[in-house]
Amino acid sequence: MTTNHQSPEQAATRGLLQAVSADLGHDVAPEWQQAALAVPRHHFLPDRIWTDQGGRYRPVDRMEDAADWFRAAYALAPVVTQVNDGAEPDGPDDAWPSSSASHPSVVFRMLEAADIAPGANVLHIGTGTGWDTGMISHHIGDANVITVEVDATLADRAQDSLKSLGHQPTVVCGDGRLGFGHLAPYDRVLATCSVRRVPPHWIAQTRPGGVILTPWDNPWICWGLLRLVVGDDGKTAMGRYSPHSAFMLMRTQRQDLLIHGDVVKDDHRPEESVTTLPRRVVVSGDAAFAIGHRLGDVWHTWQDEPVDGVADRLWIATTDGTSWAAVDHDGGEGDDFTVYQHGPRRLWNEVEDAHQWWVEKGRPGPERFGLTVGLTVGPEGHRAWLDDPADSWPLR
Structure with a gap:
């Protein structure tokens, strides 16, 4: 009983x-x-x-609140069990989840x-x-x-x-x-x-x-x-x-870069152009999964109102911080976005090419992608593929 x-x-x-x-x-x-x-x-x-x-x-x-605590324990949701790697946050805005x-x-x-x-x-x-x-x-x-x-x-x-x-x-x-x-x-x-x-x-x-x-x-x-x-x-x-699961990154594989300071420098003189590809299309859903596997070593972040006349900006950078791009929206109804690019790679061009590849392949979801992994260190140790392992590319 x-x-x-x-x-x-x-x-x-x-x-x-x-x-x-x-x-x-x-x-x-x-x-x-x-x-x-x-x-x-x-x-x-x-x-x-x-x-x-x-x-x-x-x-x-x-x-202090046993009922709320117990409800959270059995809710259909993750529960954050540690913030800031165990350090006490300075305030609610300073807390970030480190274990759950x-x-x-x-x-x-x-x-x-x-x-x-x-x-x-x-x-x-x-x-x-x-x-x-x-x-x-x-x-x-x-x-x-x-x-x-x-x-x-x-x-x-x-x-x-x-x-x-x-x-x-x-x-x-x-x-x-x-x-x-x-x-x-x-x-x-x-x-x-x-x-x-x-x-x-x-x-x-x-x-x-x-x-x-x-x-x-x-x-x-x-x-x-x-x-x-x-x-x-x-x-x-x-x-x-x-397509399931989103977990915290293994601590020993974290890489924290700041756009301002680590990537973008005061003396950079970026190349300017215009794009009509909607920015939010490339950072969400199946398109983002595909683009991530085509580019490999590129990340992004958003910034609201970075300067006067710009409603928000999509920042893109390589994980080594050597190349970056910024795609601006002025807040209007137009379909054009201003692009700034700097470094040896033209990252927004790469994003556009990867998105076009995804469209031409029939807009595949994650279940059509695969990975072949070996003991080799470097890009050749991880080869991504779509549908057929024989048609693979090195994951940067």
Whole structure:
């Protein structure tokens, strides 16, 4: 018989599973339903979480507002569990998420895509709260699960949460890029942080025929789920994307550049031109996914009212900061946009060419794109393709 103090969490978990099933379009698999009921989500959340209030993050303290905290724990939404890499923000405008409990639908979608069979050995990268690790451990047993977390505070907290529920998988505090070679090889490598490059250690530590499942991040876009199968040689992996998931970037792959200071200099004299390609078309949806894979090393950001007479500006730059472009809108009804470009590459021209390529290919979505990854360092180590791996290009 379920005791009274367990009833709210069981009811909340069943409600969450129903919401996830509706979101996925099918029932959550029975083994993962059982895991969710045995490993309640709220048990892995810290007493202080943050909720997104129109782009500003508001702390919710369990001791002060237990009802709101519990509702957030079982909402069909991600929960921010850490801001500013653990440092106290100066104010609500200074808080930025650095760790979270992922969106439940994405969690279960990834667990299903990983196809983790009993007896499999799983390397989990990005322990976070430990909820995913707990459900995997419930499904296949603690001895078969190794999880790696770069943040020592998060790793300790997750380990304590797991132990209190009777689970003791191997929890490692370390750089997830390196995997955990001591217990390799693995049947599955499952990352719950996004990457811009698949670390070669993941391939080397996965059995031939094994699966690497990771959220993808590109400087141009930050969504997509990549499922790779390691080849018979154990040195290459190949697979396709699905359009789901958006995760925080692995900390060791972050690259923070500022347009003003790092990229645009006072002595730059950009080349001016005009474009009729709507700017917002190229930074959202399937077009953005395609453009990101054609350009590879190019990112963008927006600036409102940068100067008099300009309503907003789309900035574009290479990840090494050597080339940039700015596309301005004056706020009027016209279809023309003023373009400024500087550096060895004409980035807006590249964006236009990539967009035209996407249109000519039938406006493909992420599921038609794939990636072939090898142990080679550099662009040739990652080759993107559309439909056919034989027709690939190096991902810069």
